[in-house]
Amino acid sequence: MKTKVILAASVLALFSSPAMLVTAYGDPAEAELSIDGEKIAVTAAAPEGHPFDTLYSGWLYREPETRALEEDSFENPGMFGVEQGAELWSVVEGSAGKSCESCHANPEEDMKGVGASYPKWDADSKRPINIELQIDKCREENMGAEPYKFDAPQQKALTAFIKHQSLGMPVKLDLSEGEMQKWWDQGKEMYYTRTGQLNLSCSNCHEDHSGNMIRADHLSQGQVNGFPTYRLKQSALVSVHNRFRGCIRDTRAEFPKAFSDDLMALETYVTWRGSGLSVETPAVRQ
Amino acid sequence: MTSTLRALIVASGFGAVALAGSAMAQDVKPEAVAFSDSGGIETPVAAQAGSAEAGQKVLTDRKLGNCVACHQVSTLDAPFQGNVGPSLDGVGDRYEPDMLRAIVVNPKKALYDGTIMPGFYTLDVGKHVREDLVGKTILSAQQVEDVVAYLQTLKE
Numbered sequence: 001m002k003t004k005v006i007l008a009a010s011v012l013a014l015f016s017s018p019a020m021l022v023t024a025y026g027d028p029a030e031a032e033l034s035i036d037g038e039k040i041a042v043t044a045a046a047p048e049g050h051p052f053d054t055l056y057s058g059w060l061y062r063e064p065e066t067r068a069l070e071e072d073s074f075e076n077p078g079m080f081g082v083e084q085g086a087e088l089w090s091v092v093e094g095s096a097g098k099s100c101e102s103c104h105a106n107p108e109e110d111m112k113g114v115g116a117s118y119p120k121w122d123a124d125s126k127r128p129i130n131i132e133l134q135i136d137k138c139r140e141e142n143m144g145a146e147p148y149k150f151d152a153p154q155q156k157a158l159t160a161f162i163k164h165q166s167l168g169m170p171v172k173l174d175l176s177e178g179e180m181q182k183w184w185d186q187g188k189e190m191y192y193t194r195t196g197q198l199n200l201s202c203s204n205c206h207e208d209h210s211g212n213m214i215r216a217d218h219l220s221q222g223q224v225n226g227f228p229t230y231r232l233k234q235s236a237l238v239s240v241h242n243r244f245r246g247c248i249r250d251t252r253a254e255f256p257k258a259f260s261d262d263l264m265a266l267e268t269y270v271t272w273r274g275s276g277l278s279v280e281t282p283a284v285r286q
Numbered sequence: 287m288t289s290t291l292r293a294l295i296v297a298s299g300f301g302a303v304a305l306a307g308s309a310m311a312q313d314v315k316p317e318a319v320a321f322s323d324s325g326g327i328e329t330p331v332a333a334q335a336g337s338a339e340a341g342q343k344v345l346t347d348r349k350l351g352n353c354v355a356c357h358q359v360s361t362l363d364a365p366f367q368g369n370v371g372p373s374l375d376g377v378g379d380r381y382e383p384d385m386l387r388a389i390v391v392n393p394k395k396a397l398y399d400g401t402i403m404p405g406f407y408t409l410d411v412g413k414h415v416r417e418d419l420v421g422k423t424i425l426s427a428q429q430v431e432d433v434v435a436y437l438q439t440l441k442e
Contacts, residue, residue: 195414196411196412196414196415196416197404197411197415197422198404198412199404199412200412204402208400209370213367213369213370215354215355215368253412253414253415254415254417
């Protein structure tokens with residue numbers, strides 16, 4: 001009997017805990033970010049139908065030292081990858097004897113805003129593609145070159161370079177093109193599906209418990225506006241599909257292949273969850 | 287009676303006890319664990335009684351319970367204790383052993399379905415479980431009892 005009363009009380013307390021998180025310690029930092037004079041929206045009002053009211057960049061959940069690294073382009077180790085991408089732009093490869101520059105002569109102009117609007121519907125393959133796949137598309141169809149292997153350093157560098165041209169611009173997807181909505185739906189379903197022996201969904205950590213500490217990590221909303229991100233732990237740029245796979249693996253599940261339908265659907269949905277946040281590439285994370 | 291004979295008798299006596307032990311008491315299989323009406327699990331899931339000392343290790347070991355990734359225990363000097371879940375200080379006062387056991391075995395049944403806390407002795411798990419872990423529980427029956435024994439020591 002005694003157990004029951006205590007239990008009822010604590011179950012009540014448990015149910016009310018998600019609401020309590022709003023004021024619990026572990027909230028995102030209150031800070032503003034500008035990079036190279038560009039104001040970065042690290043908070044945004046959530047789009048309609050979103051479970052949150054306010055969206056927060058992962059930057060706000062990191063330690064002050066990590067935040068400072070992103071604030072200063074000269075200090076940001078991810079900028080090295082961006083520079084490599086700029087150099088690759090004019091490297092001729094493939095049977096057509098062309099480089100990216102042959103067709104996109106002014107990347108600073110031509111690629112502005114591009115990174116903020118992907119994944120985008122690709123009518124040829126009838127599925128959403130991300131920047132990595134668009135690069136491969138141009139290599140195969142326009143240059144006569146091989147697609148990159150997943151996470152090849154050149155793939156990460158070019159992706160970072162292209163996304164960096166949208167620095168400070170709001171993430172905005174066009175879900176009205178093709179079957180984007182269907183893929184969004186499928187991505188949403190994945191987001192809320194528990195996987196692995198640990199039986200966890202993305203939402204368990206990034207929605208129900210963002211703001212809490214899990215081990216040494218301050219749980220963020222799991223936003224993708226900063227990808228590829230420079231991870232201090234890995235001393236390297238990390239692609240968005242690499243991150244997804246890591247989070248899924250940590251639930252002790254088998255994880256989908258990079259660029260698979262599953263991960264493209266997930267990327268579409270998760271990118272939408274960050275609508276209105278600024279592109280931060282290359283963000284710095286722990 | 288020769289000393290050899292005496293040794294034989296003693297040895298066979300021990301043998302009998304050990305035999306009886308293994309015949310009578312076996313670990314309860316995860317699919318056979320029974321929850322009571324109040325949501326607890328009254329019968330220990332392991333044949334042997336739990337050891338609080340072993341349980342403490344399970345709580346902090348990343349490969350085992352990894353409980354401190356989400357919970358704090360102020361008497362443990364494990365680094366990086368999380369706060370996804372409530373502090374476990376005094377949890378031995380808050381719950382009877384049958385409830386502690388149920389929470390560790392399957393909090394989705396013992397607490398509520400949507401909880402983030404994994405069930406440590408259940409086959410009711412997520413999709414696409416890593417191939418080498420299919421049909422396996424996170425903790426063994428013995429480790430569950432060790433954890434339950436340790437949690438009972440957390441009194442205020």
